[in-house]
Amino acid sequence: MRMQDKVVLITGSGTGIGKAAALRLAREGATIIATDIDPAGARATAQAVESLGARAMALPLDVSSEDQWKQVVEEALAAFGRIDVLFNNAGIWIIKALAETTLEEWNRLMSINVTGTFLGMKHVMPSMARQGKGSVINASSVAGLVGAAGNALYGASKGAVRLLTKDAAIEYASLGVRVNSIHPGLIQTAMADYASATMRASQEELGQRLAPMGRVGKAEEVSDLVLFLASDESSYITGAELVVDGGLTAR
Known part of the structure; x- marks a missing residue:
């Protein structure tokens, strides 16, 4: 299998793309560390992974908290000895005119989308370097590539993730x-x-x-890409x- 013996840590794994990726990689033999700010969501994903016959661990994680990142990495390494793949998936979206966006909204979104990605890399990548191998996948967005009205906050965060990725690479x-x-x-x-x-549109x-x-795309179509980059x-x-x-940025 394509992910046999690999240990994968996924943030925001309780729903959506994070959960789809956890299940897709588990079907290929990966051990999944499912994390989410909602502990019940992380547990549900871990249980779904185990039902496929793969190993899983569920851990609560607010990605904006450095202390929680340290704890998650410590527990993951204690349980499995290594982390081969990090999928920084957790994020939030606010659609709002720039002048109407509050500083509190800006700081909250940046703390999750950008700081959360930074902290994940900071605390996981050194262990990957020690083992001489690893793959980090950061969830940006088309909003990090092209502009749109009402998307200044979200687009700025995803643009930051895009360049943070290249610098770390x-x-x-x-x-x-x-x-x-x-x-x-x-x-x-x-x-x-x-x-x-x-x-106000379907x-x-x-x-x-x-x-x-x-x-609209399917979460499983994104998880196939995650699998390729993780493998x-x-x-x-x-x-x-x-x-x-689906060709959006080709325009």
Whole structure:
């Protein structure tokens, strides 16, 4: 199997893309460390992984807390001895005009989307470097590549993740650790529900409007990309940005 004997830590794994990735990688033999700010969500994902016959551990994690990151990494290494893959997936989305965005909203979103990604890399990548191998996958977005009205806060955070990924990739390339970013378009998750409500259009309408392929993507379609980057099949890919958006950014 493509992920046999690999230990994978996933943030925001209770729902959406994080959960889909956990199940996809588990089917390929991975051991999953499911983390989420909602402990019940992390446990549910871990149980679903175990039902597939794979090993799993569920841990609560607020990605904006350095103390919690230290605890999660310590427990993961104590339980499994290594972390081969880190999928920094946790994030939130706020659609709001720039002038109407509060400092509190800015700080909260940045603490999760950017600081959370930074802390994950800071505390996981040294152990990968010591073992001489690892793959980090950071969830950015098409919003980190192209602009849109009402997206200044979210776009800024995802643009930061994009460049943070490239900088870390260069820093760790000689140590055997690969770092790449993925850039989903509109995917069938709670974020798409939020976008649909905010824009007062159904997901079907948004997919037809935004993506040349004429539909919203599926979380499983993103998890297939995560699997590729997590596996040794992408062994010569680092510092890259991979788009999964139905053609949205091609416009």
